[in-house]
Amino acid sequence: xxxxxxxxxxxxxxxxxxxxxxxxxxxxxxxxxxxxxxxxxxxxxxxxxxxxxxxxxxxxxxxxxxxxxxxxxxxxxxxxxxxxxxxxxxxxxxxxxxxxxxxxxxxxxxxxxxxxxxxxxxxxxxxxxxxxxxxxxxxxxxxxxxxxxxxxxxxxxxxxxxxxxxxxxxxxxxxxxxxxxxxxxxxxxxxxxxxxxxxxxxxxxxxxxxxxxxxxxxxxxxxxxxxxxxxxxx
Numbered sequence: 001x002x003x004x005x006x007x008x009x010x011x012x013x014x015x016x017x018x019x020x021x022x023x024x025x026x027x028x029x030x031x032x033x034x035x036x037x038x039x040x041x042x043x044x045x046x047x048x049x050x051x052x053x054x055x056x057x058x059x060x061x062x063x064x065x066x067x068x069x070x071x072x073x074x075x076x077x078x079x080x081x082x083x084x085x086x087x088x089x090x091x092x093x094x095x096x097x098x099x100x101x102x103x104x105x106x107x108x109x110x111x112x113x114x115x116x117x118x119x120x121x122x123x124x125x126x127x128x129x130x131x132x133x134x135x136x137x138x139x140x141x142x143x144x145x146x147x148x149x150x151x152x153x154x155x156x157x158x159x160x161x162x163x164x165x166x167x168x169x170x171x172x173x174x175x176x177x178x179x180x181x182x183x184x185x186x187x188x189x190x191x192x193x194x195x196x197x198x199x200x201x202x203x204x205x206x207x208x209x210x211x212x213x214x215x216x217x218x219x220x221x222x223x224x225x226x227x228x229x230x231x232x233x234x
Contacts (some may be wrong), residue, residue, distance in 0.1 A: 004147040008120070008154075009035050011145050012093055015156045016042060020088035023047070023114075025078060025103065026095055028054050029184045030061040030071070037067040042089070046072045048081035059145075078103035085113040093120035093154075097128035108135065112159035116140075119155045127172040128155070133171075137164040142176040144184055151188050169221060180232035193225045 009032050016022050016036065024033050027105040033045035047062070049055040055075045062071045074081040079090070090111075092100045100119055104111045111117075117137075123126050132139060132155075141156040153174060169178060173192055177185045196218050203215035 008147045008152060011143055011154055012091060012118055012120055013039070013041055014164060015141060015143070015154060016089040016091065017116055018042065021046070021086070022081055024085045026054070026089045026092065028094065030058040032091065032093065033071050034061065034065045034067060037070045044070050044072070046074060046087060048074050048076060048078070050075070051075050062188065069154040078106055079110055080106070084110055088115045090114045090117060091118045094122060097121035097124035097126070100128050101131045104131070115158065117157045118156065120152060125153055129166060129171045129174070132157050133164050133166045136161045138174070142174045142180050144177055144188055146184070151191070166233055169224060178228060180228050186229060186232060189225055193222055195220050196225070201214065
């Protein structure tokens with residue numbers, strides 16, 4: 001049976017453009033690039049690693065694999081290891097959403113030369129979604145999974161130039177996930193609702209007026225999530 005880690009890798013891999021070169025920035029142990037090649041999903045993967053330790057780990061893993069001729073390792077910072085338009089898909093996984101934004105923002109023109117980005121942020125996913133929206137990049141797909149009992153999100157985005165606005169809940173949870181059309185999404189929404197309730201209670205216990213006002217924002221989020229869950233169960 002496929003373990004949780006490989007289920008996550010499979011989900012990310014499935015969102016890459018098939019049959020086209022891809023890049024994995026921050027691949028570490030190179031599990032995903034090797035998976036992509038071994039399963040004939042893409043013909044070639046470029047790995048970009050900045051630190052000496054992760055770069056050496058990736059090199060060791062690739063050299064020990066049977067697909068080392070189809071994987072190119074480069075040491076450097078973010079997208080700087082790639083030429084303009086050199087690959088169709090770029091994967092950024094296993095780092096914070098703020099770090100992903102920093103990688104993109106170093107050179108938005110170069111970033112826009114690739115057709116699709118597949119993001120799997122470990123933290124601060126709202127920071128990533130907010131910046132994609134302000135930059136005008138289209139969020140084409142969002143998926144939700146579980147790894148070792150913890151939720152993770154995978155977002156596919158296409159560079160574009162038409163800025164749009166997301167609600168707070170769309171930034172924090174994801175528009176596709178808010179549809180609550182399966183049990184996994186409902187569980188994720190319930191987790192956020194519990195978090196919002198704890199924050200609301202803390203804010204309401206504060207003597208500061210501004211915290212009471214902020215509490216009203218969280219009350220609105222809680223009520224909206226209750227409506228979404230109620231509608232999904234009816």
